[in-house]
Amino acid sequence: MSGWSGWDAITPREWQRVRRYAVPGWMIAECTEARERGDWRAACAAAAVDVTFASPGPAAEMLAGFAPDLLRWHLPRALGGTTMLDPDRAFVLAPDGPVHADTVVLVVRTPPSAEHAQRLTLDAVRAGDVEGDVVFPLPPHLWDARRAGELREVARAVRLPPSADWTEAWATSEWRFGVRSPGDFHLLRRVDPTFAGREVRRVAAQFGRTSWALWSDAYRRSDVRLEVDGDGVRVVELSLGRLQPNPFRAVPCLHLGLLCAPIDLNLLHLGLISPEGLHPLVREALTPDDPGGPVSSPVTAGFDEEDLVRVRCGGVWHWVGVRAARLELHEHSREERQRELSLRALGGAVTGCFAVAEHWRHGGSLPKRLRAHRRDLWLRLRHGGTRVLLALLDAGLDPHVRDGAGRTLLHELGRFDVSVLPRLLAEGLLVNARDRDGNTPLFLAVSRRWPTPMVTALVDAGASPHIVNRNRMSVLDQCGVMESRDDLAPEWAAAIAYVREKA
Template sequence: MVSGHDPLALAEWQRIRRYAVPQRMITECAAARQRGDQRAAWTAGRIDVTDAFAELTTHLAPDLLRWHLPRALGGYTTLAVDQRYVLVPAGAVIDPETEVPVLDALSSMFGSQRLSLGTARWGELNPAEVSLLPAHLWDARHADELRTAIGGSAERAPGFTADGVPLPAEALGRGNDPASRAERVRLAPTLSAAFAEAGFVIGDEPGVPWPGYPDETTMRSVDPTRLADHVRRFARQFGMNTWMLWLGYPAYLRCDVDGDTVRVTPQTAGGHRYSATRGLPRLLPDLVRYQVDLDLIRAGRITPAEVHPIVRAALFPGVPGSAVVPAPVTGLASAVDRASVAGPASAVVRDSAAGLASAVVPASVAGPASAVVGDSVVGGSVPSGVWGSVAAGSVSAGASDLVAEPVPVVVVGAVRVRCRGEWHEIGVRLGRLDLVTHTDTERQRERALSAFGGTVSGCFAAEQAWHGAPGRLPRRLRAHREDLWQLMIHGGTRTVLELLDAGMDPHLRDSRGRTLMHRIRSFDHSRLLPRLLAEGLDINARDKEGSTPLYLAVVHQWPAGLIIALTEAGADPHLPNQDDMSVIDHCDEILNYHEDLDPDFEAAVAHLRKRSA
């Protein structure tokens, strides 16, 4: 339950808030909106928009949309997959002929985080197969309605003062305003009591305890107040009075609307009920959960300053507005113990020419808990390591009208490693390690020893683990690696090219020993692949399981164009992995028995076979 009492869930959402909507995206989208340049906002928000959609609406805030979209979770910060969303305009009455904006989510959590928006007639969509996004989740003009949707009053959000200060436990639920009522919903001892407090009529047998659910965590994360708001809102707009909240097969909540009355009935979809429910419009639990930003703030994991500025203004009307939100600097990664590494609060002075932090300003100068925005120091906090920046260099095609906002990078500095009975320092910058304590002669000797099968230790063992060999990495090195990969995943091809221009090691590997070549599906391969080859990256590099990029591409059915590009670049389909399975083996033993393969993918495999013959 994301309620401030589940540290693991909150740690996961803290990482999502840190990386998933980059500060540069927020800044550039805001600047484009201010100029009235909607297409520039779409470009900054990494959203591909059809001409039909462009004519349908000009008020989409891509960064706001991304902030609210459901996430894959389970250790991933990427977007939830296999979802189709309808962006519901505020107040519009939707009939079967109404053209509505449609967002198709990604098919893989490992793919590019670019989004694509189009349109469809509502009557052509199956209400049971789409999820509806109310306007306050994507239209900046209506963002303030978020506070009302979660039960807030005109003055404050549930659990907080108007200026974002958490209320003490003894003050929760004490008043008669909507926010106090929403607090009582959260404090209710049972699910049925919570729904009753939120204004639902409990259906069928009100006195009978609700059944257990396949996923209790999902059920208890649902905000009854928010659910009631969505059900009433959509019933008015779509003229549909029965809605389903799926909680994992076979359990669901049936919500029936009659005027302002909403009856909720816990049900299962077995037997005759399953066929009766197949056509009912559905609601997604992730879109009616308790607002996670409030839980993160109450738990002390983020501050109001780190919430998206549009969302912050909606949740905390008493907080003075600002044009930008401070860069999220609440920790290198969820696994990092800030207190043990960071030392006293400090702030970064940005060196835009060098692309790294040029100085650290003591807290007494910068003010308590400070962070970098542009060239000024504002509210936030600085963790272990400090935030630097990489000056914008390679701007993506079609993005020439974007603001030149630098890419923030954690500067770790030196990492201490136990080596030969002493503490040695390893220098770290943009994925490159420098064994500063050791001479060139020592490095050559240790690397020769390793090449002949000898065992290395200390600094050299850390260096080997960094480059994909088995072994343990110091925590701060793991955090630096995680930071770079998260920045690239959510910043896209543009960010990767800028980091490479700034000197990032192109041979950087992730925790599974995978290189940028292994993870190229997340980016525009037409731009990145030539650069990686020019940097000397091996097209046949092996990860810790012995898999090559081409093997992953075929096994996971990557886009056909990418498979062909890897083949043309010299990828070898005969190289076996640790299970002695090659690409050709996979094609012969597995793909030959598939009857539902995409025609483009089949053509790419045929091309691969022909080239390898």
């Protein structure tokens, strides 16, 4: 079997990377310890979930089993092979039983973009007060530790087809299509028909809606609906028929990324993950005969252990060491290093080990194993946020390291908290450093709409809005583009005014 992840925009190999980095072992261990002692707030803090309410009130029963690390494990990912969360989405966690406008539900929102810190927000509100474009209900086994074992029932029920012929899987399922055929609904290739039938019945019973639109990031809200029709289920085109009951102000939809066979089941089948690599609650559900032990690893696990990599240098192979994101040229003397530095200062070309060190420090092509080290570092930082950044700096991280696009830690500030800016500047990072496209941190802050306090903090630190990148765009040019939009938020209007005032 080639592997039917159910959401073919993300390959099994990409899901393998998601599983390795998106919910690190230290996060799972801390969340588990906090949850087992009954401290759901501490569990949320460990899982980078910002709680927006003071008292849980009627949501206390849901919070008693809330496992934010399990939720983060299961949430859909952004398209394009990234490990980041599907951005700007709202997911509803509801108590058992029918949901009405007065029912208190938990609402989890993902960050506004994949370029922002991978923090979630958690609110407890009346269902009738849930606002936004669309919301997606989540089954309890994806977020409630007490119900996590239900994933086993899902795994037993879903149908992993022996081939990639998704049309045959749908044609031989319980679904009805009227005069149409499964092949007319191309989005269905991303959906497991057995699980989709189970889920649409569940949400229809809980939310009082028999007809549910599919959501696709590629097509926005699609023209495909899944409906419960008596004892059966059917696939229909979106129509302007009678309005369905809705307890929310937002429109409830079904997310394509949540209508597939369990991703972990597929990864196990393909040999891309071992039971030990699963979240403990998922492992217990999918591999009950191999429960393993608790996940526990320090934030800096493996970071300060040296790895030796062979590099071609002057017709021979040399060993280069990498530890704490610092490269050590073990087979070159201090005098040789000084000579190469002088040569580079005079405009000469560096080669061999010295070229590798140059590319490591400033971004560029690297041998395969060093690329893996660099990718490991940036994925740790992007998913660990401020906490991991500070821990790695304390453990010896070279603060001047760059990613493959030549971006410094300041170019990644949007993924951290603005409080780390003084630390990075004190480490000697340049506020106007450019990546390989000529972009400064301030340009990225404006063009990617980082939190506005980061914009003002960079300006106060001396960031220039006049520097032009490879596309001949400056920060001021980008501000002009943003000001031309009708939906410019007040906080961004104020931030742009501050940039112009300080220019």
